Amino acid sequence: MRLGTGPRLLSCPELRTYDTRLPAQRRHLSVSLMCLRDLLAQELRLGIHFYRMSSHLIPMPDAADPTAALRQMEECRGLLRCLGEEVKRTDIRLTVHPMLQVQLGSRDPRLVRQGLAAAETWARVMEGMGLGPEARVVVHVGGGAAPSALDAFAENSELLSDQARDRLAIENDDRAHSLDDVLRLSARVGMPVVFDYLHWRCTGRGGSGLEEALAAAFETWPDGVRPKVHFSSPSTGRAGRPPRLGEHGDYLDPFAFEDFLAAMPRRVVADVMLEAKAKDLALLKLRRDLDGRLDRRRTSLEAAYA
Amino acid sequence: MPDPEGSVLVAVINSPTDLTRVRDEGWYRIPVARAPKPLASDYLALYLTAAFGEERWAVRHYAEVYRYQVMERAELLPSQPDHPRARELYYCLRLGPLQLLERPVPSRSWKRVTFIRTSMDRLLVASDLRGLRATVGSADSRSRTSPPEPGGGEHQWSPEEWRGVYA
Numbered sequence: 001m002r003l004g005t006g007p008r009l010l011s012c013p014e015l016r017t018y019d020t021r022l023p024a025q026r027r028h029l030s031v032s033l034m035c036l037r038d039l040l041a042q043e044l045r046l047g048i049h050f051y052r053m054s055s056h057l058i059p060m061p062d063a064a065d066p067t068a069a070l071r072q073m074e075e076c077r078g079l080l081r082c083l084g085e086e087v088k089r090t091d092i093r094l095t096v097h098p099m100l101q102v103q104l105g106s107r108d109p110r111l112v113r114q115g116l117a118a119a120e121t122w123a124r125v126m127e128g129m130g131l132g133p134e135a136r137v138v139v140h141v142g143g144g145a146a147p148s149a150l151d152a153f154a155e156n157s158e159l160l161s162d163q164a165r166d167r168l169a170i171e172n173d174d175r176a177h178s179l180d181d182v183l184r185l186s187a188r189v190g191m192p193v194v195f196d197y198l199h200w201r202c203t204g205r206g207g208s209g210l211e212e213a214l215a216a217a218f219e220t221w222p223d224g225v226r227p228k229v230h231f232s233s234p235s236t237g238r239a240g241r242p243p244r245l246g247e248h249g250d251y252l253d254p255f256a257f258e259d260f261l262a263a264m265p266r267r268v269v270a271d272v273m274l275e276a277k278a279k280d281l282a283l284l285k286l287r288r289d290l291d292g293r294l295d296r297r298r299t300s301l302e303a304a305y306a
Numbered sequence: 307m308p309d310p311e312g313s314v315l316v317a318v319i320n321s322p323t324d325l326t327r328v329r330d331e332g333w334y335r336i337p338v339a340r341a342p343k344p345l346a347s348d349y350l351a352l353y354l355t356a357a358f359g360e361e362r363w364a365v366r367h368y369a370e371v372y373r374y375q376v377m378e379r380a381e382l383l384p385s386q387p388d389h390p391r392a393r394e395l396y397y398c399l400r401l402g403p404l405q406l407l408e409r410p411v412p413s414r415s416w417k418r419v420t421f422i423r424t425s426m427d428r429l430l431v432a433s434d435l436r437g438l439r440a441t442v443g444s445a446d447s448r449s450r451t452s453p454p455e456p457g458g459g460e461h462q463w464s465p466e467e468w469r470g471v472y473a
Contacts, residue, residue, distance in 0.1 A: 014313070015344060028373035031346060034397075038344035078376035082338060082395060 001305035002093060002271040003287070004050025005043075007057075009280045012042045019056040029072040032057045033079050040092055046280060049091055050271050055098035058125060061117045069121055077128060084129030093271055094129075095136045095228065096122055097171075103142025104156040105149030105177075112156050115142070116164075123164035133225045134271075136169045138194050141185065145176040154188050169194045169228065174202040174246035183216055192220040196230040197260055198275070202246045210263040218268050227268065231260055232275035250277045254289035261305060269306060308368070308405070310427040312348035316365055316438060317421055320355035328352065328369065329404045335382055338395040342421040347371055350399055351407075351429055353419050365411040365438075368429065370402035411435055 007017050015038050018025045036053065043051050059069045073080070087094060101118035103111050119137055126135045143149030157165060170186060171194040172179040179193070179200050186193045195217035200210075208216070214229070221227040233253040235243035252274060264270060276282035290301045317334065319325050328334050334350055336342075351368040354361050380392040413419060413435035424438040432438050 030374040031371070034346035034374050038346050041343035075373075075375070078395075079374060082376040 001269055001302050002050035003048065003283050003302060004052060004093065004095075004271060004273040005048060005276075005280045005283045006039070006052035007054035009039060009042050009046075010278060011046065011280050011284070015039050015042055017054045017057060019054070020059045021056050026059070029058055029069075029076050030079050033076060033083055037083055037086065040087065040090070043092065043280070044090055046284065048280065048283065050093045050273065051095075052273060053094055053096045055096055055101060057096075058121060060101065060114070060121060073121075073124060073128065080125065080128035081130060084131055087129060087131065093134050093226075093228075094126070094131060095138055095273065097138045098122065099138075099140050102137070102139040102168075104139065105141040105143030105153040107143060107148070107152055111142070112152075115139075116156065116159055119160055119164045119168060123161070123167040126167055127163060133166065133222065134228075135167070136192075136194075136228060137164075137167045138169050138171050138228070140171055140173055141177045141182065149177070150181060150185050150188075153185060157189050157191070165189075165191070171196050171230065172199050172203070174199040178203040179213055179217070183220065186220045192222070192225070192227065193217040194228050194230060196232075198230070198232045198234060198246060198248070201234075210260070211265070214263055215265045218265055218270065227270040228273060229270050230273050230275055231257060235277075248275050248277055251282045252276050252286045254286055254293075257286060258290065258293070264305070308349060308370070308426045308430075310425075310430065312426040313346075314349045314351050314368065314424045314426050314429050314438075315342070315345065315347035315371075315421060316351045316353055316419070316424060316429075316435075318355060318419055319352045320357050322357065325352065325354070325358075325367075328367075328401060332369075332401045332403075333382075334399045334401060335379075335396040336399070337391075338376060338397055341397055342423070344423065345397065346374075347423070349426060349429075350401060351424075353413070353422075353435070361410075363413045365429070365435065366407055367404050368407060368426075369404045372400045372402055374399055409433075411438065 009015060015035070017035050017039065018027050018032050020026055020032070036057065040051060059072060061069045098118050102115040104115050106112055106115070122137045141149050141153050143152055169192045170182045172182045179195065182193050195214055200213060217229070218227045231252070233249040233251070233256060235247040235249040237243045274283050274286065287301050317336070319328065336345070348371060349368050350371055351365050353365050354363070356362045375398040376395055377398050378392065379389060379394050379396055380387050382396060382398055383389070386392065407429070411429065411432045411434065416435055419435065422435070422438050428438055
């Protein structure tokens with residue numbers, strides 16, 4: 001089992017990642033890729049082999065210059081290949097979560113076009129790096145709570161190239177689309193489900209327990225591809241401000257995580273993306289919290305569940 | 307005016323030919339296999355070695371980093387197709403115009419310098435190379451004691467004492 005975090009690493013705030021949406025931070029794709037290389041090196045120093053890339057790392061096709069993103073990607077072919085070799089050599093799993101960019105359940109043609117373009121761009125980046133099928137673009141259904149969003153997602157996903165469709169994975173929401181919804185959608189479109197623990201708690205359990213929910217999500221993953229799940233603990237607010245239900249906490253509840261691990265199907269090894277505001281600091285804290293509680297014959301949390 | 311908060315990678319230039327390339331052609335190379343981590347920087351500053359006579363042992367120039375490429379040495383230096391490392395991969399840093407520092411930063415005590423990671427505000431006020439030391443990652447970890455790697459050491463970045471051996 002790999003525990004993951006990202007995109008920012010709070011243990012080394014000097015390592016930056018540019019947000020290509022902001023004019024002041026717009027850089028050539030190669031600059032962002034070199035920043036990614038440095039961030040991955042820092043992850044390895046911390047013994048972390050699972051990283052969520054920033055969804056704003058790469059320039060997206062836009063109306064002003066629709067070919068700029070493709071042009072830059074072409075200019076970065078050597079760099080992408082070189083970075084991909086390093087990623088494979090060091091056994092890091094890469095994913096991205098462009099939740100605002102890709103909303104295929106929307107009925108707004110502009111949002112759909114934007115989502116299709118973003119999914120294709122990310123798929124091209126992953127292909128350019130030569131990454132295997134564990135590298136995924138994790139998306140929400142999008143399109144609000146309307147049941148028709150699921151139909152829209154299924155229809156719009158038909159417009160994707162095979163390469164892009166094979167990279168997508170669908171995550172259950174904290175409000176609109178429950179685990180049951182995305183499991184049904186997964187059966188229709190053939191995309192695996194990323195189980196999000198906190199969202200599952202927010203939408204109600206749909207009559208099933210955690211073990212059944214995890215098993216159902218894991219069933220959607222192709223043979224030989226390790227499932228991915230999200231785990232987070234709810235925020236308890238800050239300085240008197242009450243949190244929104246489903247808001248991520250700074251750190252992670254180790255006891256809830258123990259229960260989470262205990263509910264995982266025995267025969268399947270999954271990777272867990274930790275969603276905490278303290279990022280890598282939260283991951284390191286969770287490791288410390290749990291390593292001391294494991295059987296002494298086992299050397300570490302991740303090894304125990306490998 | 308450079309961005310005072312910008313990150314700077316200080317790298318070694320130990321031949322006037324390489325400085326000419328930086329100034330006239332706007333690029334600098336670092337072998338992929340031995341590149342520092344972190345490497346991504348807003349600016350590249352250049353430490354001149356003993357080959358620069360009166361100007362030696364000081365950082366005198368910097369340039370903005372525009373973008374990066376990965377290329378084989380033979381693509382970068384087509385006039386040297388038979389070089390032993392002709393097929394090795396290099397990061398090629400594409401640079402903006404070379405700028406002169408108002409106050410050069412001399413090295414009073416270190417002579418073996420490879421990479422130092424720092425910030426532009428430090429570079430602009432430092433009176434000695436030691437003042438550039440930053441805390442980011444390990445890019446400056448070779449700067450004091452590391453011996454050259456066996457069989458490694460591109461002349462552009464290896465400590466000048468071994469220049470004759472690894473050029």
